[in-house]
Amino acid sequence: MSKTLFDKVWDSHVVRKIEGGPDIFFIDRHFIHEVTSPVAFLGLKSRGLKVLYPERTFATADHNTPTINQHLPVEDPLSANQLKALEDNSNEYGISHWGLGHQKNGIVHVVGPENGITFPGATIVCGDSHTSTHGAFGAIAFGIGTSEVEMVLSTQCIMQPKPKKMRININGQLGKGVTPKDVALYIISKLTTSGATGYFVEYAGDVFENMTMEGRMTVCNLSIEMGARGGMIAPDETTFAYLKDKPLSLKGEAWDTAVAHWKTLKTDADAKFDKELTFSASDIEPMITYGTNPGMGMGISKNIPNAEAVEGGVATYKKSLDYMGYHENDQMIGKKVDYVFLGSCTNGRIEDFRAFASIVKGRKKADNVTAWLVPGSHEVEALIKEEGILDIINEAGFVLRQPGCSACLAMNDDKVPAGKYAVSTSNRNFEGRQGPGSRTLLASPLVAAAAAVTGVVTDPRTLL
């Protein structure tokens, strides 16, 4: 029978199907971090269970870590306690741990791929919804709850009903200044935040085929924001070239055998999807969000829609605009910006810093803007220095911070104050996401850079 890419990977990981229930689903790679794992280890201990395959789990500290002075003890006692718990649990159960200060430390969805832990055809989970990032490699990757973290630790399996399948096709040439982030925000604006709930998405078409691995990661990362459990892209030469010679990638003959298998991981020509959508690349412009969920986005040159023009309840929509301090029909260009955040598992990789630098080069940071530039990992940080990007951003009046999730979810001190506007390259613009009362405009690194040097929402195409 014809199969989709998703079917091929899913079906090969089902240990057993339960009649009228979920599949017992085997997990190849498991990432853990300090926030969603401590209670799972408590559960293990209270049941007297061991970690079945510690070599399949990888720990990194990222969610609550400070992004300055990482060599000093973490000041917040609660955060320090979680970091200590991650370290102690990893040591006790023999799990590889890249804690604060470790040269491989960084955001879980950045360090996994850059070290070759992620691979095509793998099943990957983490107690973090943006685990969907790893789908860029043709893996089935998705976020799980802490109860499931405990299941994976103790049995390397979770119990999941197989989701439905959706394919999103985009062909054509992306316009100037249009990045993978814009492609993703465009799709979400069309589907809404619940449009893909219950589905696993495959992205297909030459727009995705022509993307770099980092671009594909940005797109797959945001799959959860349209409600999908995850998204994936068929592995190809771009994928193999990225993974070859990564520290934990297979080597020699084992590599060749794996690549031969990975080449079979594509959707058969006559395979069926439960839902199929097609968009055109030429319709996509640099995007920005104006509301309090990632579906409330539009082309940067457009005006905020009327409540009646938007799917969903008018009361919810108006509450959202009230929170943002915006009105129907407002133009976004020229809106005041107080903060700019470049970073996160969505846009905290070297290509994102290159894009940011391409605009700020030879310009100056606007005086009214506080900017937080946070690399996704120490490796990204090292490349920023090596490629001369640090000099460019310093020259323009910006400073580089140290790696972590930072202001994306503001668990550390990187909090946007109440009422302030932040143009952020992260993934969620929910109320208070970047600090109580904060107001977030999601956008690409180019849009963030344009805002950072002009102090207002600015179309990056005018600066390229």
Next chain:
Amino acid sequence: MAYDKFNILTSTAVPLPLENVDTDQIIPARFLKATKREGFGDNLFRDWRYNNDNSPKESFVLNNPIYSGKILVGGKNFGSGSSREHAAWAVYDYGFRCVVSSFFADIFRNNCLNVGVLPVQVSAEFSEQIFNAIYDDPNTEIEVNLPNQTITLLSTGAQESFEINSYKKDNMLNGFDDIDYLQSMKSEIESFANGLLL
């Protein structure tokens, strides 16, 4: 985790008719720093429920004494966003045993089932009826019958059935969780793992 068995729940309900209630609203990230599972109910809907000076916001439904009960009725796309199970823990810890919505986000629904909160998905029309019934009479009772998979507005007798897979249903009726089941499968899992390349 261990949780109370769920059979038939008859209770008044708390209405929250907003759409896209995300898990950052249910439990903001800054309250995720505990290393234990208990106590999250205090911060359920923290920023909607309290002012910056920690005084209660009177306009928020959890601060309105006329609404109470073990059932939370939310708007469409309830629980979107982050995978934090802390959101489901907060709902449970506060005292809710059931969340009703016309549409649930995937991970939140899954998390609820794993921690003893029953997610009941109803039609948009029935959801509307429930909200109206609660607003007409905050003391109106709702019966959620897991064995029969029905939800009933006791004041009018209006009823709808809801879906739950038979495996999860058995778990909730008995207070079991997936780990108990998976432990019993261990040798099968190990032989599966032995056949894998990577």
